[in-house]
Amino acid sequence: MKTFQQLKAEIEEQVAASTVKPDQDVLDVFKYSISKGGAGYPQDNQIFTTWFYGAPDCGYVTDWCYFLVELARDESYSMEELCKMARFWFVQPSHFGEYCGLYKQYYFTKEIDKILDTLTREEFVQLLSAFRAYIANVNVWVFQYMPWGVGYAFMRKDGKYFEEALSLCN
Amino acid sequence: MDWKALKKEIEETAERSVEICPEDIMRVFEYEIAPERCGTGGLMLGPWFEGATASRYLIPYYIYNIIKLTKDSDLPVEKIRQQMNLMLPKALGTADLSGMWTVADLTRRTMACVNEMENRDEILELLNALYLYGSSINAWQNYRVKWGLSAAFMIPTRKELVGMAERSSESYI
Amino acid sequence: MLRFKMNWPQLGLAVRCESCGKNEAALKLLMENMPLQTVQGHEMVGGWMIRNRSIYMGKRFFDIPPQDMETESMKDAPVGRISLLFPQGNSTEMLIKYDECEDFRSYVPVANVVAEDLDTLKQVGKLQWKSATRTKEVVIVEFVVED
Numbered sequence: 368m369k370t371f372q373q374l375k376a377e378i379e380e381q382v383a384a385s386t387v388k389p390d391q392d393v394l395d396v397f398k399y400s401i402s403k404g405g406a407g408y409p410q411d412n413q414i415f416t417t418w419f420y421g422a423p424d425c426g427y428v429t430d431w432c433y434f435l436v437e438l439a440r441d442e443s444y445s446m447e448e449l450c451k452m453a454r455f456w457f458v459q460p461s462h463f464g465e466y467c468g469l470y471k472q473y474y475f476t477k478e479i480d481k482i483l484d485t486l487t488r489e490e491f492v493q494l495l496s497a498f499r500a501y502i503a504n505v506n507v508w509v510f511q512y513m514p515w516g517v518g519y520a521f522m523r524k525d526g527k528y529f530e531e532a533l534s535l536c537n
Numbered sequence: 538m539d540w541k542a543l544k545k546e547i548e549e550t551a552e553r554s555v556e557i558c559p560e561d562i563m564r565v566f567e568y569e570i571a572p573e574r575c576g577t578g579g580l581m582l583g584p585w586f587e588g589a590t591a592s593r594y595l596i597p598y599y600i601y602n603i604i605k606l607t608k609d610s611d612l613p614v615e616k617i618r619q620q621m622n623l624m625l626p627k628a629l630g631t632a633d634l635s636g637m638w639t640v641a642d643l644t645r646r647t648m649a650c651v652n653e654m655e656n657r658d659e660i661l662e663l664l665n666a667l668y669l670y671g672s673s674i675n676a677w678q679n680y681r682v683k684w685g686l687s688a689a690f691m692i693p694t695r696k697e698l699v700g701m702a703e704r705s706s707e708s709y710i
Numbered sequence: 711m712l713r714f715k716m717n718w719p720q721l722g723l724a725v726r727c728e729s730c731g732k733n734e735a736a737l738k739l740l741m742e743n744m745p746l747q748t749v750q751g752h753e754m755v756g757g758w759m760i761r762n763r764s765i766y767m768g769k770r771f772f773d774i775p776p777q778d779m780e781t782e783s784m785k786d787a788p789v790g791r792i793s794l795l796f797p798q799g800n801s802t803e804m805l806i807k808y809d810e811c812e813d814f815r816s817y818v819p820v821a822n823v824v825a826e827d828l829d830t831l832k833q834v835g836k837l838q839w840k841s842a843t844r845t846k847e848v849v850i851v852e853f854v855v856e857d
Contacts, residue, residue, distance in 0.1 A: 399693070399698075400690060400691070400692055400693060401692070401693065401698070402692045407687075407692055408692060410687070411687065411688075412691060412692050413687035413688065413690050413691055413692060414687075414690045414691070414692050415684070415686055415687035415689070415690045416684065416687060418690075419586065419589075419682065423586070423587075423590035426590075427590070427594055427598075430594075430624075430627065434620075434623055434624055437623055438619075438620070438623070441619075443616075448610060451609075451610065452606065455602060455605065455606060455609075456602060513586070514690075515580065515582060515583070517582055517686065517689070518576070518578075518580025518581055518582030518583065519580060521569055521580065521581040521582060521585075521683070522569070522579045522580065522581065523569060523570070523571050523575070523576050523579040523580075523581055524568065524569045524570050525570065525573075529568075
């Protein structure tokens, strides 16, 4: 089991490595369309559903961490309660992210889970903040590689568009 | 605000949405209609991706987790409110901006109601009604997303990746 | 007056920014973390805003409670407004409005791009949009404190 200092340093190292250079997991899944954990394979062997569901679930882990750190400011929550909420809130989406091929973030989740009950309030805040920063970087690269240009095939439509279309149906 | 009237409205809306696809879903996901400037540059992939996610988080995940924690940890009313007011606004704004107006409206009114309510069991009843409605919305979004797009993004096999790597020197760039 | 610069080396473009008079304590904390680098992204729903989804504040922990910061929507903000989303601990998101947008979500305004540099900002926005939707070229942005 890692100490708080060791784990925080390891996460921060990964934050530094993924700030201006792509996160390897995101490269694999989003740029190269590789299904590492099998996600999308049963759904006709495509990666789009993994992008649509897996990436945002992982991205929202940043918000779960944000909420937990905000609630940690409130001393009426015991550390036991905060640890329980952390386990309720971000372990599942992080695990799903792993199925979608985002391995590193789930590795950190498992390591956080192992030492969660030993943390002081301040350490809880520091560790989740560091983890949030890493997930935020993952999210950056997800948005970088998501093929947003596909949206040009699905442009917003208005009444005029449909009126014209209707006139061509006659 | 009358929480019972709101609960009834939510339940009726949820009931309708069991068999009939809600208007918001048809408008945004099926017919690609959105308020002006929603979807940067007029591209609907953004509202689909972010709007569906925000709606899924707003109710099926956030409300679910508040209900779960309230029951599991005997959360008092003030903490239900605290968590609701902390967790919901960002996802609520994104869902609203993405054209999920009924989801946003019912959630906004539920929040206003809960902020005035004192009885925990009644709050749970109201939140649970919203949860059931939100779950239905989540199901319809999943049904209406244009998954046909998936055919453009196939997963390469190991053999294909090796084959591509072996041919890499043939690439013009 | 608190001043900093945003620089996009690959694009050969830079803009000068200064405090907007709101949330100066938050801006100060952000600036204590500069120089900073991150990937330049774009908003995909709310309109013409560039968006930095991860700004790492590794030097100075951001500890201002949200209730102590003023918020505003980007819809109501002037073009050039620089706002933060969920600043806390080691990280924050940042949005910069470079043209019209309807985004009514709440953000924490901290600065403005100076009026003389708004055309440059718009140019950056359009180039980043091209990257997000077509070329996928990675664009890095640097934040540097100005004296």
